[in-house]
Amino acid sequence: MFDSRHIKTFHEVVRSGSYSGAARALGYTQPAITQQMKALERAVGSPLFIRVGRGMRLTEAGETLARHADTILTSISTAQQQMNAITRLRSGRVRVCAFPSANATLIPEAMARLAAAHPGVRVELLEGEPPESLGRVVRGECDITLAFTYPGLREETPAELVEIPLLEDQLTVLLPTGHPLARRRAVKLAELSEERWIAGCLRCRANFLHECAEQGFAPDIAFTTDDNLVVQSMVAAGLGVAMMPGLVLSFLCHQKVTGRALDPASRRRVSAYVLREHLGIPATARVLEELKTVAANRVGC
Incomplete structure (x- = not known):
C-alpha cells in the first residue's frame, strides 16, 4: 500500500530532478525527503532512482510509477474535493422511503426546506408501508424510512434500527358529507358499527379491527385499498x-367527504428509522433534522 504523501514527494523529486529541489519546493529537509523515498522504495520493493554522476535517473520501476503519479495524485485530489463537498452538504444523496400519507405531507415540506438550504443534496423518494419499508433500510435499499406504529398492536422493530419519533398522528373517520354524524365534531367508533367500511393497508387494517373489537363489534369491510385517494x-x-x-x-380532495376525529381520541406514532451508523452521515442527518422540524410545526396531528 502506497502512502499518498510519499507519492506526492516522489512526484516533486521527478519534477525538480533532485532531492534538494523537492525539499525546497515542499518545505522539507533533504534528509526527510531521503527517508520518504526509502520508505516508498520499500513499499514498491525496488529502487526508484540510480545515481548518474551528480544527477539521478529513474529506474524502470521509477519510470512506471512516474507515469502513474499524476493520475494517482489527481484522483486523490478529486476524491478529497468530493468528500469535502459531501461533508459540507454541497452534494450527497439520501434515499427516503415513506408511506403514502407521509409522502404527500411531511416529505414535500421537508424536501423544500432542504433544497433551499442545501441545493446540492439530492433525495431519491421511494414509497412503502411498514413493516416491509423497515426491512428496506436493513437491506440497504434506502437510508431513511418513515413508518408508523399503533399503541394497541405488538410490533417488532429490527434491532439494527434507531427510531426518531416525529409526531402523534390522530386518527379520523371519513364520512360522506351528508352523513348524519358529519355534523358532529367527533364521532364514537361504536356509533358506526352498522356501517360498511373501506379498509386500508395491512397494518392499518389490523389496528382498525383491534379498535372495533375493543368497542364490541366486528366491522363490515366492503372494500380494501392502500390508495388514500381511492x-x-x-x-x-x-x-x-x-x-x-x-x-x-x-390533502382531502373531495368536497363530498368530511373528516371527523374519533372520541375517544386514537393515535398512531410516526417515526423515522435509520441504521445507527448512518446518523453520522451529514446529508442523512440533515434530512432527519428537516423532517423533525416539519413534524414539530404540524398542528392537530
Whole structure:
C-alpha cells in the first residue's frame, strides 16, 4: 500500500530532478525527503532512482510509477474535493422511503426546506408501508424510512434500527358529507358499527379491527385499498366510511367527504428509522433534522 504523501514527494523529486529541489519546493529537509523515498522504495520493493554522476535517473520501476503519479495524485485530489463537498452538504444523496400519507405531507415540506438550504443534496423518494419499508433500510435499499406504529398492536422493530419519533398522528373517520354524524365534531367508533367500511393497508387494517373489537363489534369491510385517494372517492360515492390517519386531512380532495376525529381520541406514532451508523452521515442527518422540524410545526396531528 502506497502512502499518498510519499507519492506526492516522489512526484516533486521527478519534477525538480533532485532531492534538494523537492525539499525546497515542499518545505522539507533533504534528509526527510531521503527517508520518504526509502520508505516508498520499500513499499514498491525496488529502487526508484540510480545515481548518474551528480544527477539521478529513474529506474524502470521509477519510470512506471512516474507515469502513474499524476493520475494517482489527481484522483486523490478529486476524491478529497468530493468528500469535502459531501461533508459540507454541497452534494450527497439520501434515499427516503415513506408511506403514502407521509409522502404527500411531511416529505414535500421537508424536501423544500432542504433544497433551499442545501441545493446540492439530492433525495431519491421511494414509497412503502411498514413493516416491509423497515426491512428496506436493513437491506440497504434506502437510508431513511418513515413508518408508523399503533399503541394497541405488538410490533417488532429490527434491532439494527434507531427510531426518531416525529409526531402523534390522530386518527379520523371519513364520512360522506351528508352523513348524519358529519355534523358532529367527533364521532364514537361504536356509533358506526352498522356501517360498511373501506379498509386500508395491512397494518392499518389490523389496528382498525383491534379498535372495533375493543368497542364490541366486528366491522363490515366492503372494500380494501392502500390508495388514500381511492378511499376518498369511495366515501364520496357513498360506498362506505373509513378510519384514516389525520395526515390525510391535509390533502382531502373531495368536497363530498368530511373528516371527523374519533372520541375517544386514537393515535398512531410516526417515526423515522435509520441504521445507527448512518446518523453520522451529514446529508442523512440533515434530512432527519428537516423532517423533525416539519413534524414539530404540524398542528392537530
